[in-house]
Amino acid sequence: xxxxxxxxxxxxxAVWGAFTAMAHAVKWFPMGPYxxxxxxxxxDPADSRHIYLGTATGWLYESxxxxxxxxxxxxxxxxxxxxxxxxxxxxxxxKHLVVGAFKIDRPDGGLFISDDGGQTFYEQAQMRGQSVxxxxxxxxxxxxxxxxxxxxxxxSLDDGKHWSLxxxxxxxxxxxxxxxxxxxxxxxxxxAGTWHLPWKTTDGGLHWENIKxxxxxxxxxxxxxxxxxxxxxxxASACSGIYKSVDAxxxxxxxxxxxxxxxxxxxxxxxxxxxxxxxxxxxxGLYKTIDGGATxxxxxxxxxxxxxxxxxxxxxxxxxxATERGxxxxxxxxxxxxxxxxxxxxxxxxxxYAADAQNPAHIYVGIVNDKQTGGVFESLDGxxxxxxxxxxxxxxxxxxxxxxxxxxxxAGTAHGIFRLSDMGWVPSGDVGSVAEKPVVVAARTPRGxxxxxxxISAPRVHATGATLDTLVYxxxxxxxxxxxxxxxxxxxxxxxxxxxxxxxxxEMPETQFVAVHDSTIMVAxxxxxxxxxxxxxxxxxxxxxxxxxxxxxxxxxxxxxxxVGGREGVYYSTDYGLTWKTIHNLVLTEVNSIYADxxxxxxxxxxxxxxxxxxxHLPDYSxxxxxxxxxLRFLRPLGDHLIGATMFDGMVLQPRMVAxxxx
Numbered sequence: 134x135x136x137x138x139x140x141x142x143x144x145x146x147a148v149w150g151a152f153t154a155m156a157h158a159v160k161w162f163p164m165g166p167y168x169x170x171x172x173x174x175x176x177d178p179a180d181s182r183h184i185y186l187g188t189a190t191g192w193l194y195e196s197x198x199x200x201x202x203x204x205x206x207x208x209x210x211x212x213x214x215x216x217x218x219x220x221x222x223x224x225x226x227x228k229h230l231v232v233g234a235f236k237i238d239r240p241d242g243g244l245f246i247s248d249d250g251g252q253t254f255y256e257q258a259q260m261r262g263q264s265v266x267x268x269x270x271x272x273x274x275x276x277x278x279x280x281x282x283x284x285x286x287x288x289s290l291d292d293g294k295h296w297s298l299x300x301x302x303x304x305x306x307x308x309x310x311x312x313x314x315x316x317x318x319x320x321x322x323x324x325a326g327t328w329h330l331p332w333k334t335t336d337g338g339l340h341w342e343n344i345k346x347x348x349x350x351x352x353x354x355x356x357x358x359x360x361x362x363x364x365x366x367x368x369a370s371a372c373s374g375i376y377k378s379v380d381a382x383x384x385x386x387x388x389x390x391x392x393x394x395x396x397x398x399x400x401x402x403x404x405x406x407x408x409x410x411x412x413x414x415x416x417x418g419l420y421k422t423i424d425g426g427a428t429x430x431x432x433x434x435x436x437x438x439x440x441x442x443x444x445x446x447x448x449x450x451x452x453x454x455a456t457e458r459g460x461x462x463x464x465x466x467x468x469x470x471x472x473x474x475x476x477x478x479x480x481x482x483x484x485x486y487a488a489d490a491q492n493p494a495h496i497y498v499g500i501v502n503d504k505q506t507g508g509v510f511e512s513l514d515g516x517x518x519x520x521x522x523x524x525x526x527x528x529x530x531x532x533x534x535x536x537x538x539x540x541x542x543x544a545g546t547a548h549g550i551f552r553l554s555d556m557g558w559v560p561s562g563d564v565g566s567v568a569e570k571p572v573v574v575a576a577r578t579p580r581g582x583x584x585x586x587x588x589i590s591a592p593r594v595h596a597t598g599a600t601l602d603t604l605v606y607x608x609x610x611x612x613x614x615x616x617x618x619x620x621x622x623x624x625x626x627x628x629x630x631x632x633x634x635x636x637x638x639x640e641m642p643e644t645q646f647v648a649v650h651d652s653t654i655m656v657a658x659x660x661x662x663x664x665x666x667x668x669x670x671x672x673x674x675x676x677x678x679x680x681x682x683x684x685x686x687x688x689x690x691x692x693x694x695x696x697v698g699g700r701e702g703v704y705y706s707t708d709y710g711l712t713w714k715t716i717h718n719l720v721l722t723e724v725n726s727i728y729a730d731x732x733x734x735x736x737x738x739x740x741x742x743x744x745x746x747x748x749x750h751l752p753d754y755s756x757x758x759x760x761x762x763x764x765l766r767f768l769r770p771l772g773d774h775l776i777g778a779t780m781f782d783g784m785v786l787q788p789r790m791v792a793x794x795x796x
Contacts, residue, residue: 164783167481182196184443189781192782213781221233233265299323311353314357314358347384348369366378366425460506480782483783488769489540498784500530501531508522533545535608601621611649622642662687662695662710692752700723700724702719702721766779766780
């Protein structure tokens with residue numbers, strides 16, 4: 134191990150020691166990579182440096198240094214699919230929070246209240262199940278709050294404790310309420326933007342009028358703001374552009390400063406210190422006007438998708454953006470330049486993992502759904518700090534990672550395999566020649582001898598030199614080769630990942646899982662398994678465990694036992710798949726990862742519906758359980774600790790090796 138790596142490893146040990154001392158306060162520790170999908174901001178009225186951050190995975194974060202760093206507060210309703218788009222803080226009691234949430238894939242959500250600064254929440258019963266898309270608090274009467282849902286507009290007169298519908302019940306017009314604003318001087322004057330034009334009431338909801346004069350018909354209205362000093366000045370953003378009214382919405386005029394009508398402005402915000410300055414957060418970057426909307430200038434690159442904007446009322450040069458995929462961006466010069474400000478905040482979907490065999494602190498993770506802000510992240514100190522490697526991937530999702538025997542990093546994507554070089558990522562190379570004859574798969578008999586011939590495949594032909602342009606599910610090392618499970622079957626490379634050839638001895642058109650121990654290779658698709666005990670020269674089919682309907686994970690342990698996981702649980706075989714067993718007292722469903730850890734003499738198992746991770750010790754098959762505090766995508770050893778990938782919130786590290794035995 135080099136002196137540089139040794140120094141980083143010693144630093145990691147020191148940090149792990151600090152984590153251990155803190156273990157009484159939390160479960161496992163979030164480790165990044167930092168960034169991801171940030172949704173909304175809320176400032177503590179008593180302290181502009183204290184800011185809350187809402188996410189698309191139900192997590193609430195906070196910062197006490199103006200957004201320089203973030204810490205997780207809690208996950209609202211213990212739900213990882215709640216989008217926290219609106220956070221209201223009581224100006225008379227900063228511990229009292231009202232959070233509106235919705236779910237992207239269905240008309241569900243709710244309104245959640247905290248009285249301890251977000252540490253705990255309870256769901257408001259009258260708003261249970263409502264998809265809350267917008268909220269606003271009255272500046273002149275802070276107890277008055279309005280919330281817009283898919284069904285209409287609701288109002289609370291007691292700071293969120295009780296709610297009533299103030300839009301017409303069953304209205305075919307006032308529903309799908311995306312934006313709300315309350316007149317700063319009169320709480321009965323309320324503006325509402327729907328998915329089809331804006332509305333206004335001047336009597337607290339008894340009567341509503343459509344305020345569409347000057348707005349293109351059928352415009353989704355995403356944001357409405359009212360000038361706090363001149364309430365007759367109203368701004369509204371829609372899919373057709375940005376509009377301004379100077380007569381309290383009697384008539385709107387379209388602002389011409391932002392050219393593209395297809396660009397969606399998700400957030401409008403006035404600078405509290407200079408009301409002529411208005412920020413427009415759009416799906417194509419941040420725009421800013423300093424003349425009340427007469428002219429706009431774009432302040433960021435066009436690929437930045439802005440969900441929310443924050444301007445420090447005590448320092449208008451300090452601007453924060455909540456962005457899609459890129460996390461939080463911060464500016465100290467009024468938006469002229471931005472830099473990432475994500476320390477402590479992670480909303481990453483980690484899909485894959487690779488480690489340096491010689492250095493336990495040197496790890497890589499692959500990211501999906503973050504495009505240019507994702508790719509692969511590398512850490513030399515066990516996840517304390519991360520460096521991004523995305524150049525050359527062109528925004529591709531990374532589904533698998535592997536370090537070759539020569540220590541080259543490979544990334545599997547939906548369009549082939551890439552190698553990490555000094556110049557960034559490059560395609561891994563050509564596909565070698567392919568045998569054109571049919572492939573015979575032998576049936577398994579006891580002790581691994583070949584039996585009668587089974588399924589005969591159709592020829593699979595690729596031209597020599599063609600690029601391996603397919604989905605790569607997994608990659609593993611097998612002696613001096615690398616095996617890749619792909620949508621076109623099993624491929625191998627013996628030249629450090631430069632050239633790939635199909636494993637023609639195997640008939641499995643879509644190989645999603647590969648596991649190796651010495652010369653034993655197990656591969657699987659969703660509903661079939663094959664096994665080779667001679668390094669891949671010959672393959673035999675293996676029957677699925679009788680209860681498994683679909684394979685979700687496989688492994689081969691140091692005893693050459695076979696392991697299979699699925700929705701129904703985890704199973705193992707000590708006789709090459711002739712019979713299958715379950716682990717005593719381990720009742721587990723929705724298994725999503727099984728990993729054989731020979732150094733720890735254990736098999737690590739995770740489940741998508743468990744807040745625990747599990748280790749099965751060998752050779753006695755006793756079970757350990759670790760309370761993680763997150764649902765995991767997979768689990769891996771990291772030195773004498775464990776590290777896991779959460780479903781949506783990056784990596785988490787085990788603070789200390791303490792486990793509970795399941796009796």
